[in-house]
Structure formats: C-alpha cells, structure tokens
Amino acid sequence: MCDGALVTYAGEATLIEAADRELHVDGFLMPAVADRHVHIGLSDPASVLAGGVTAVRDLAWPADRIFTLADASEMPSFEGPLIRAAGPMLTAPGGYPTQDGWAPPGTGREIKDADDAGAAVEELARLGAAAIKVSLNADAGPTPSDAELAAICDAAHAADLWVTAHAQGRGQVERALGAGVDELAHTPWTRLTDEVIHTAATRIRIVSTLDILSFGRDTPEIRTALDNLRRFQVAGGRIVYGTDLGNGSIPPGIHLREARLMVEAGLEPEEVLEAMIRAPLDPDAPADLIALAGNPLEDLRALDDLRLVIRAGRIVTGG
Numbered sequence: 147m148c149d150g151a152l153v154t155y156a157g158e159a160t161l162i163e164a165a166d167r168e169l170h171v172d173g174f175l176m177p178a179v180a181d182r183h184v185h186i187g188l189s190d191p192a193s194v195l196a197g198g199v200t201a202v203r204d205l206a207w208p209a210d211r212i213f214t215l216a217d218a219s220e221m222p223s224f225e226g227p228l229i230r231a232a233g234p235m236l237t238a239p240g241g242y243p244t245q246d247g248w249a250p251p252g253t254g255r256e257i258k259d260a261d262d263a264g265a266a267v268e269e270l271a272r273l274g275a276a277a278i279k280v281s282l283n284a285d286a287g288p289t290p291s292d293a294e295l296a297a298i299c300d301a302a303h304a305a306d307l308w309v310t311a312h313a314q315g316r317g318q319v320e321r322a323l324g325a326g327v328d329e330l331a332h333t334p335w336t337r338l339t340d341e342v343i344h345t346a347a348t349r350i351r352i353v354s355t356l357d358i359l360s361f362g363r364d365t366p367e368i369r370t371a372l373d374n375l376r377r378f379q380v381a382g383g384r385i386v387y388g389t390d391l392g393n394g395s396i397p398p399g400i401h402l403r404e405a406r407l408m409v410e411a412g413l414e415p416e417e418v419l420e421a422m423i424r425a426p427l428d429p430d431a432p433a434d435l436i437a438l439a440g441n442p443l444e445d446l447r448a449l450d451d452l453r454l455v456i457r458a459g460r461i462v463t464g465g
C-alpha cells in the first residue's frame with residue numbers, strides 16, 4: 147500500500163482496510179532496481195525508467211549538466227529515474243578521463259595539489275554531490291598523488307560523502323584501501339592477492355559492473371574479475387549492482403546479463419536481488435516498485451519480463 151511517494155504497508159492483502167485505488171497485478175511484486183554506476187548523459191532516461199530502474203547514481207559527468215538534471219529528476223513526474231550524481235571525476239592533470247572520447251569536457255576535474263583536492267570536494271558537496279568519484283586509472287594516464295588522494299578522502303568524509311574509485315592498473319586498489327576510499331566503482335580486473343581481498347572485504351564495497359568486461363563473451367578480464375569478486379564475496383565483502391550504463395552496448399533498464407554474472411561470482415539469486423533493489427519493501431520506503439511475470443528467485447530471466455513499473459507512487463508502465 148502506498149501513500150504518495152511512500153510505501154505505507156507491505157504484507158497480506160486481507161489486512162488492508164480501504165484504498166482509493168486498487169491495482170491487481172498477476173506477477174512477482176518487488177522493489178524497483180537501483181543502478182549504482184551509470185553515465186545517464188550517454189543513455190535515455192525514459193528507457194531506463196521504463197526498464198524497471200527507478201534510481202541511478204551517475205559516476206562522472208560535467209557538473210553544469212548533471213546537477214541540473216539530478217535536481218529535475220526529484221520531480222515524481224520526471225521522465226526518467228531519480229538521479230543522484232557524483233559530478234566530475236577527480237583526476238590528475240591529463241589523467242583519465244580527460245583524454246577519452248566518451249567524456250565531454252568537464253567530466254574530469256584536474257587536481258593541482260592537496261589543497262586543491264580538498265577545495266574540489268567541498269565545491270562538489272555544495273553542488274549536491276551524492277558521492278565523490280576519484281580516478282586511479284594508471285593504465286590511462288597520471289593519477290592523483292597519495293597526498294591528494296588522502297586529502298580527497300578526508301574532505302569527503304568531513305562532508306559525509308563516500309569516495310568511490312575507478313581503480314585500474316597494478317597497485318591501484320592497494321592505494322585506494324590505504325587512503326580510506328569507501329567503494330570501488332568497478333570489480334577490479336587485475337588479479338588481487340588474497341590479502342588485499344580480505345582487507346577490501348572489511349573496508350569497502352564493490353559496484354559489480356561485470357558485463358562491461360565481456361559484453362556476453364568470454365574474456366581474460368571477466369575471468370579475473372569474477373575470480374576477484376568470488377573471493378571478495380566469500381570473505382564477506384558487500385557487493386552492489388551497477389552496470390556502467392553508457393559504456394558500450396549496456397541496455398537501458400534492468401540488465402539481466404549483469405545479474406547472471408553476479409550469480410557466476412557466487413551470489414545466490416536472493417542476494418543478487420538484494421544488491422539490485424533501491425530499498426527493501428518496508429513502511430516509509432520509496433514507492434518504487436516493479437512486477438515481473440515470473441519469480442526471479444526460481445529463474446533470474448524473470449527480470450526480463452516486466453509487467454509494471456511504479457516510481458514515487460506513479461505508474462510508469464503496466465497497471
């Protein structure tokens with residue numbers, strides 16, 4: 147049962163007294179999906195929402211565009227998911243993604259020194275950043291120094307923001323852990339030692355983004371990433387669903403292949419669903435719901451057969 151944008155009751159239908167409007171759905175009702183790594187500017191927000199994803203976290207886009215869009219997405223009538231955004235990725239001068247074709251100017255914010263790093267975080271916090279993204283992509287150029295990385299983490303934590311890192315290249319996950327980074331924006335596809343995996347499992351969470359390493363094929367990168375994620379999962383590490391939408395041919399909406407790769411990494415279907423949802427279906431949860439034709443706990447392919455999408459109490463499709 148929902149009142150406006152919030153769930154007020156979830157349970158036996160017989161216990162509901164009276165409702166202004168009833169919706170009968172033949173299917174599996176569950177909370178809608180949140181994609182915690184997207185670049186929404188490279189996709190179509192309306193298709194994302196119609197595909198069952200009612201909330202996204204954008205992890206790198208120019209500040210002047212993404213925060214305006216994030217503000218607009220607060221409206222329940224917005225034709226797209228709720229957007230939370232990191233703004234630009236903090237990086238070294240000339241570092242990733244400043245030289246990359248997918249990233250418009252302003253997608254990377256070049257850090258001059260440790261003071262500038264702190265100032266950049268404070269500025270993003272003022273603009274409404276939901277997290278701070280830092281580029282530790284040593285394969286694609288220079289990365290912030292250890293002092294700059296520490297300043298980024300300190301300033302972010304002082305503003306109650308998490309730091310999420312694109313860690314790529316030998317030794318970069320170790321640097322992230324040492325500096326106090328809270329999350330890896332991708333499952334690493336460089337092999338991590340058991341020692342690093344165990345430290346990571348107690349300190350950080352990982353956003354899956356597995357399918358961008360294979361797009362349905364078998365590649366050395368996906369094998370290494372699955373091996374890292376399996377050991378991280380066994381060590382008790384927390385994994386959340388994210389697709390890196392906007393990168394290559396990831397489709398808008400719920401991405402079944404990402405969910406299946408999470409099962410390959412050792413998660414039970416129930417754990418995959420928990421990693422995908424925006425919030426559990428409890429009173430005061432956002433009224434963001436989906437209904438599937440089948441039961442995804444029996445067969446994850448049910449995620450590809452949507453019957454209903456509701457965002458903030460508004461029926462988007464179905465019903």
Ligand SMILES: [Zn+2]
Nearest residue numbers: 183184205390
């Ligand atoms: Zn990304």
